[in-house]
Amino acid sequence: MKLYPLKFGPVPVEREWGGTALFDKLGKTFKVKDEDGNECMLSPETPVGESYEVADLGECGESIAANGFLAGNTLEEITETYMEDLIGDNPSQYFGTQFPLLVKTVDIQGSLPVHVHPDDRTAFERYDALGKKEFWYIMEADRDAAIYIGFNRDLSATELFDRCLDGTIKESMHRIRPEKGDMIEIPAGMAHCAEGKILAGIIEEPSLIAFNLYDGKGTAEERIAHIGESMDFIRLERTNPADCISRKEGIVSDSDESTIECIRLAPEGTRSTGLEEEDSVSVFLCTEGDAGFTMEPYSDSATCRVKKGEAVVIPAAATALTIKAGKQGCTLISAKLREREEHDSYTEQG
Template identity: 30%
Template sequence: MVTGSTLYPLKFQPILKQKVWGGNKLQELFQKNAEGNVGESWEISGVEENISEIANGPLKGNTLNWVLENYKEKLVGEKVFKNFGNHFPLLFKFIDAREDLSVQVHPNDLLAKARHNSFGKTEMWYILDVEKNGKLILGFNQQMDSKKYLHFLSENRITEILNVEAVKKGDAFLLKPGTVHAIGAGVLLAEIQQTSDITYRIYDWDRPDTNGKLRDLHTDLALEAIDFNPPESKLNYSEVKNSPSPIGTTNFFAVNKLVLSENYLKDLEQVPSFTVYMCLEGSAIIETDDYSEEIKKGETFLIPAHIPKLKFITNSASFLEVYIP
């Protein structure tokens, strides 16, 4: 029961994206209402023309933008609202790669602002499931500069210089802007990123899209965005039960792993922003002073900044816990 103008834990309607490389794991493992080759489930999005809609409670049917404009710092926190105003700063996704994604790169804040009046794209990946020989492409496998890179690209030999990294469930990676990358076939992951949908496609495996046409490549745009220095992408972390385990922190977001085998009370008063929980396994009842709801595997909840504490009632659940430091 919610009274007056009290905010509560918000769940949003997933925005499902058909992709030529997508599969059916989001439906099979996470019970998304998906048909066909669904590659992405945008769990919380403030991207223009992809604004999330509230799926639970008294505010059901209103958009993320609406609740941000009406509740301001109560939703996102004073510091976040001061810095971003009515622009929600993060984008949360689940991604299912049945086939290899395109080899791509994202611009940093400076370049994205100049070219697109947009944020750049720092992102973090957490590996949820991997089929045999699952891999990621992260940077180059040798010293590289723009001249050498363009030579391999012009001869259609780009795959010879890409760094391929085997992955397993539970691995985490931080991808700074400028890192050439791709998600490999058979990988299911959670992605946390800045609010941006700017991607420069470098190579797409000579593969037609869902309309049977080859997708555009962005060779010139990508060249200025690429960081040719070897990336340090993999994040090493230790997992502790019933307490947040830090995975990685950037200027834009911090991510913890929370594995629960018993009830847990989270003090949110010292967190300077909203908090998002992406449920990876199991389920829990989450309770505030005046609201309770179940969160299940494959669901994502946004806990408004003004909520001081959150109780988890469970004997088996795991989450990614995300906030802005």
């Protein structure tokens, strides 16, 4: 049977810095299993920091299809079965059977540690895993919220080490006040953190490798180990925050790994796109309003609808896609993969 626009049930991730905004503001409900293995609903008072909307992270978070004939199957099972038809010929060679994108919504009510993620090559060579680049869309943020990205001047390795140990590392970082509609790209190797009340959607690589440079809680030995691991890939040079922040419509990031686009449609507006030349799966995260998705070829004319905080996966086999906004219009963030010229991924060499 042919693939179709895929929607998945949200997967909750409890965090000490999380809150209840994913329940209260996005209307999410989460199915979990109790101690006896019985399915139940997660209490809306649970501090959930992240909701995985599209995830292939095994025991750490696995999405289950919620619509169509594949409902009940995990994303891993669907990827292994459909491979090129789902993620594309070139991506399947690079990523193997792991779905290559992670989509999540986050509710930050406290402080995230200052941390950094390795690039793909470093992550493969050391950890047999993917690195991580992140793309954030700010849905809501209080006036006292802050995001720290990169350094406000060139740092030496010695100063980085000392500031991480004495807790003054944020003094050397750019502090921005996020606002609704901000889009923030955080490349691999860039130190970052966040604090205050922030509701955001994030599209990133499916990796859990992170090194905490400072969180105010870990021991000095733990901090030294994390700093040492990141020292040869962290970006010590001064960062220009303007290069990381955007509010424009259209293509907002076009890197060697992926292309990310911000799409805004007026109430009941429509966008139709031919996809015959594409060789990549696409994910769409709805950050405002709601929208319906239909694709070709697909014999079922049913529309897959997503609202604020939900995502849809459009398989690489699609030849055409139509998006129709709801009565309030919509804002969508889409991501698709770029062709990799050198197939040096961990799936090929592991």
